[in-house]
Amino acid sequence: xxxxxxxxVRFFARYAELVGREETVLAIPLPATVQDVVRRVRDExxxxxxxxxxxxxxxxxxxxxxxxxxxxGDEVAFLPPLAGG
Amino acid sequence: MSVLTRDPVSVEHLxxxxxxxxxxxxxVFLGTVRSGPAEHGVTAIEYxxxxxxxxxxxxxxxxEVRERWPAVRYQVRHRLGLVRVGEASVGIAxxxxxxxxxxxxxRYIIEAVKQRVPIWKRELRADGTAVWxxxxxxxxxxxxx
Numbered sequence: 451x452x453x454x455x456x457x458x459v460r461f462f463a464r465y466a467e468l469v470g471r472e473e474t475v476l477a478i479p480l481p482a483t484v485q486d487v488v489r490r491v492r493d494e495x496x497x498x499x500x501x502x503x504x505x506x507x508x509x510x511x512x513x514x515x516x517x518x519x520x521x522x523g524d525e526v527a528f529l530p531p532l533a534g535g
Numbered sequence: 536m537s538v539l540t541r542d543p544v545s546v547e548h549l550x551x552x553x554x555x556x557x558x559x560x561x562x563v564f565l566g567t568v569r570s571g572p573a574e575h576g577v578t579a580i581e582y583x584x585x586x587x588x589x590x591x592x593x594x595x596x597x598x599e600v601r602e603r604w605p606a607v608r609y610q611v612r613h614r615l616g617l618v619r620v621g622e623a624s625v626g627i628a629x630x631x632x633x634x635x636x637x638x639x640x641x642r643y644i645i646e647a648v649k650q651r652v653p654i655w656k657r658e659l660r661a662d663g664t665a666v667w668x669x670x671x672x673x674x675x676x677x678x679x680x
Contacts (some may be wrong), residue, residue, distance in 0.1 A: 460585065462583065462584075462585055462653065462655060463583060463655035463657070463667055464655075464667045464675055508585070508588055508653065511587055511588040511591040511592075512588075512591070513592075513651065527585055527588065527653070529585065529653050530655055530667070530675065531669045531670055531675065532649070532650065532651070532652065532653060532654065532655070532670060533654065533655050533656045533667075533668055533669060533670050534582075534584070534589075534613065534625070534648045534649060534652040534653075534654030534655075534656075535566045535613075535624065535625050535645055535648040535649045535652075535654075
């Protein structure tokens with residue numbers, strides 16, 4: 451039986467406005483990558499198509515590439531282009 | 536102490552935090568909200584962030600500063616919330632025995648803020664609109680305030 455992981459997904463700034471929420475929880479078959487999480491968000495959330503196919507992403511508070519593996523309980527965040535300072 | 540604050544940036548406090556008789560050169564950088572002809576009537580900017588990751592990323596950046604410039608003393612504050620035109624959104628102070636290291640570390644920190652720290656800004660304009668802006672200050676999206 452394939453394993454399923456619970457992924458906490460967070461949205462900020464313009465992305466949060468596009469999907470109408472700041473966070474969601476996805477059950478995703480494992481193994482999976484951050485790119486898989488992106489696909490699920492784009493396919494399933496209202497407004498999800500507003501998230502780019504290849505957004506900036508963070509995994510557990512660290513910048514990662516989209517091919518990074520996700521594990522059960524991980525937090526993935528999609529980051530609009532940074533504008534600090 | 537958290538890098539993030541909702542209070543005005545105090546240059547006096549930044550300098551007090553890094554003062555040392557061993558330091559002969561001190562740099563201060565303030566990023567301030569501007570409203571020139573290209574800013575379309577900006578009255579203020581709302582800063583928001585992925586706060587836990589902001590702190591984590593700053594911790595990484597400052598660890599890099601300690602490794603590259605062991606003698607540098609530093610302090611950083613970045614505001615969240617409403618920052619009005621002319622007010623500082625970020626303050627960085629560095630001090631070192633010699634000015635070269637103070638300048639280099641200060642520049643390193645602000646460039647890292649721009650490139651790595653998950654903070655966003657929404658310009659509030661005199662016409663009542665609020666616009667998310669990208670790293671270049673250009674609109675990323677538009678909407679009512």
